[in-house]
Amino acid sequence: MWVFTTDGFFSIVKIKSGEEDELAVRARCKADLERFLTKIGQEVEILEFVDADYSYIVHVNQDSVVEYLAAAAQDINYTNFKDACCAVDPCRAAALHSVWKVTLDRWGVWE
Numbered sequence: 001m002w003v004f005t006t007d008g009f010f011s012i013v014k015i016k017s018g019e020e021d022e023l024a025v026r027a028r029c030k031a032d033l034e035r036f037l038t039k040i041g042q043e044v045e046i047l048e049f050v051d052a053d054y055s056y057i058v059h060v061n062q063d064s065v066v067e068y069l070a071a072a073a074q075d076i077n078y079t080n081f082k083d084a085c086c087a088v089d090p091c092r093a094a095a096l097h098s099v100w101k102v103t104l105d106r107w108g109v110w111e
Contacts, residue, residue, distance in 0.1 A: 004096070005072045006084050007039060008032025011054055012065060021062040026054035031089070033058055039071065040064045 001012045010033075011026040027033045033046050033056050042064065047057045078084035082096045 003069070004081075004085070004099070006078075006081075006088050007035040007072070008089075009095075010036065015059060019061075022059055023062050023065055024057050024059055025065065026057045028054055028056070030056045032056075035088075036068065040068050 003010045003012060008027055008029060008031070013024050013026070015022050015024050025033065025036060027036075030046060030048075037044055037046075037058065040060065042060065044058045044060060047059075049055055049057065082093065082100070085096055086093045
């Protein structure tokens with residue numbers, strides 16, 4: 001699952017060799033995972049893999065991810081997602097606009 005929140009961009013997947021309820025939350029930016037961990041109130045080691053697609057990974061239980069996503073939805077107080085993300089990290093504007101543009105080009109306006 002890819003998730004964009006005002007905290008960052010995450011790829012969330014099941015860990016093949018992990019516990020039944022263990023997920024890997026992966027990010028390209030360490031600060032994203034630091035914000036994620038702060039929000040879930042956990043001090044988990046951030047694993048770093050310099051040459052990986054997602055350089056930063058944490059392992060957390062699925063309930064923590066569910067609670068994070070629910071809280072992120074509850075905390076929506078903005079009228080423009082890209083602007084809210086850029087208030088946290090202004091460098092994200094181009095990337096977020098690119099995602100918006102690619103989906104518009106691919107699917108256009110749905111009827």
